Amino acid sequence: MADKTADDLFEAGVAPERRRGRGALSNASGRFEAYRQTVFDDGWGGDEEASPRLRTTVMEDTTRRIITRNTSPDIPFDRSINPYRGCEHGCIYCFARPTHALLGFSAGLDFETKLLAKPDAARLLAEELRRPGYEVAPIAIGTNTDPYQPIEKERRIMRAVLEVLSEHDHPVTIVTKGGLVARDADILGDMGRRGLARVALSITTLDSSLARKMEPRAATPTVRLRAITALTKAGCPTGVMMAPVIPGLNDHEIETVLAAAAGAGATSAGWVALRMPLEVQGLFAEWLREAYPDRAAKVLGMVRELHGGRDYDPAWGKRLTGEGVHAKLIARRMDAARRRLGLSNTRWALRNDLFRLPPRAGDQMSFTDLF
Template identity: 55%
Template sequence: MFYSGVMLPPRDPDQTLKARGADTRPEGRFETHRRVREADGWDIPEDSTLLRTEVVSETPRSIITRNTSPDISFDRSINPYRGCEHGCIYCYARPSHAYLGLSPGLDFETKITAKPDAARLLARELARPSYKPAPIALGTNTDPYQPVESRLAIMPGILRVLRDWNHPATLVTRGQTVLRDLDLWAEMAAKDQAAVGISVTTLDAELARALEPRAPTPQTRLRMIRELSRAGVPVRVMVAPVIPVLTEPEIERILTAAHEAGATTASMIPLRLPHEVAPLFRDWLERHRPGMAAHVMNRVQAMRGGRDNDPRFGSRFRGEGIEAELALKRFRLARKRLGYRDGFAPLDCSRFGPPPRSGDQLSLF
């Protein structure tokens, strides 16, 4: 099928998919060749095999990524993983797999790269004399608490380094494994050095299962908000992405449920469909909501200047036109009515410094 000038290849008939967002493996935008499967009459029928997740490790030279985007409130981040098994079909990070020569489709959610040495690299970078502290954002590209984290446990090491150095951090996640590290997040939050954002796209469990096949259910995410807030961790509910027709009617309900669970701040972002995400999302609509597909995309384009996506700074996270304005007004009115705060208090960077070593003399002041 052709979508926005991009042809998606057919599904591999020799693979069975279970709880996957994408249905196929379109080549990334940097590939010079396209692979087309053709039946030549000589195919031998084979048993279909279940497509499973593969995880490989890498040791990068540095773990802190810097950015200068005017749309983003942080200037540094850490992503312990490339790719994400949650399989959210709308994920704006899917195109990053194209830099690895992999497909932003099924490869993004089944071929995961982990950075198990992240804690050691972080400690080395924080120890540099030139380093100046500012909050580090965790999970800005792919979710650090995706399913594989429950086995690899990279995040506890990162958090211990941040805690020991008194370095503030923020988190964006929808993975329930964050509750495994609740004591570390609570310990940092007690020093005003931690804040967590929980993404809630919809309260409809059936829709969530189709959109985000391996992510926790909406009720589980509300429980995450509740347990984090009870532990003293400031929690932001992120109503994102807001998908016209599908999830946009739920803006007020999501804000109400999250506030009752303990969220104190809230944000929203309309659906973004950069690069390869647009044809993948269109294909998902045809498979899961065919009767709504045209309506959804017409409304998306009404917020994006007539296109599937608007990459411009200043509008990519807000949208434009009456559709985007009405959604934002509804969000702001509900946020005000429910008593959400405007944002988190600034995190404390003043105590940043190397952790004491055995035998060090303690300061008198």
């Protein structure tokens, strides 16, 4: 079959009543699939029973390794953990959507309704940390899909992972839009006080209407601000990430978002520009034209200016912040707001020297354990 075009990939629209409370508008076949879905009216009329509202389904991921490595020169970590694949938050701009195509699913509604959980994550992590030659460095969590999405409340996979990291005195960084992170303030507070943990709450807007449309099942901005306060009070250094900044849509809120986060207890602030790899461009444009038809063309034009006239420039050093006039203006405004509010632009240094292997039943005691 010939390669699919952008138009091919976004023909599988889903009726509004079926996708209520979701981010994407469509569910086109994945880019690796031999066939594509096409929605059309056959003239027989609708059937509500045959077209129920989309529900979230969760499958189990039987991966044998839990730590993912990378060598990207423009991100500050070389290893990460993703307790889940897919994300029920449904953020329309999520750069991780295309990864669902690798599983045979759509980057559209499948990404937010067909989830995979890794129930053995904590056990696999403990095994990997014990491998001979393991070298300690902070593990980043929340780099692809959110560890505190709604299913974590029941599954508790992320909490189990944190328990393992705490037992091993292993450093960890977390980025999340989930207010559920405050549930783990007991673990994160203890680790934070020991120099082993830091958290960033991703807040894109304080406008509840925009938030509901753009990230429909993520925690509200108010709940995320409360999570910053809870973690800070518990002793865990906490910051804010305005990710993504979208020119013409939420960039006017830079100063107000940072001010609210500082007031909640955040001590640092960062940002990432909107990036639209692969299917994300079509999904975001489709959503934008429905949600904000009066400004869609302007926003898309400004985003392209951020990426050198392209929908997305994957070049290292450019993909996260963009380039050009809009990128420079955003960076200057962020710097000015940080200075005024006393927010840091530097990353907290975490301790690698505390790492240890906790004793297990049957382990031989060392000589020093006797004294």
